[in-house]
Amino acid sequence: MTSTVLPSQGIEAGVDASRSGVWLALVDQVRSWRPDVVVLVARKMPRLAQALELDFGAPTLTDLAVAFADGAFAGARVAVVDDVVNVGSTFAAARASVVERGASEVALFAVGFRSFEDAMLSKDEVHCISPEQLGRGRTSSLSTD
Numbered sequence: 001m002t003s004t005v006l007p008s009q010g011i012e013a014g015v016d017a018s019r020s021g022v023w024l025a026l027v028d029q030v031r032s033w034r035p036d037v038v039v040l041v042a043r044k045m046p047r048l049a050q051a052l053e054l055d056f057g058a059p060t061l062t063d064l065a066v067a068f069a070d071g072a073f074a075g076a077r078v079a080v081v082d083d084v085v086n087v088g089s090t091f092a093a094a095r096a097s098v099v100e101r102g103a104s105e106v107a108l109f110a111v112g113f114r115s116f117e118d119a120m121l122s123k124d125e126v127h128c129i130s131p132e133q134l135g136r137g138r139t140s141s142l143s144t145d
Contacts, residue, residue: 022111023052025129026081030109031057033127035079037072037103039063041094045082056081063094066101074102084134085113088121 030038038056040046041063049060056079061069063080078098082091095106112130113119123131 020052022129023048023054026109026111027054027056029127029129030079030081033079033107034077036076038079038081039066039094039098041080041082041090048083063097066094066097070101073098075104077105078103079107079109081109083111085110085119085121085126088119091121
């Protein structure tokens with residue numbers, strides 16, 4: 001187990017190397033799509049990317065910064081990345097925001113869906129590492145705590 005300090009929060013997050021495989025698979029999937037820009041959604045995904053030192057191979061920002069980076073999206077291939085799709089509203093909002101700012105292509109990436117029944121996005125709309133429904137018990141094992 002290694003430890004990484006997250007400066008923006010001033011907290012320590014333990015990173016178990018045995019759990020980092022799923023995150024590296026997510027990074028590989030995003031990189032293979034060759035995005036011009038990567039948008040990390042919500043609060044957790046940017047913290048995970050920072051703690052695990054994930055390199056998506058393209059300029060990366062959070063969905064909260066999209067409104068301040070208009071020029072970055074004009075004609076760009078944008079990968080929107082989250083850890084798990086719960087309902088999909090955060091994904092849908094991020095996708096709409098980058099399309100509104102001129103993105104030419106947008107792809108959504110996540111480890112998986114918590115529940116297919118509750119999601120507003122279909123399995124076909126999100127590139128997932130896990131094709132199975134994750135459910136509550138399986139998503140807790142993705143935590144780096």
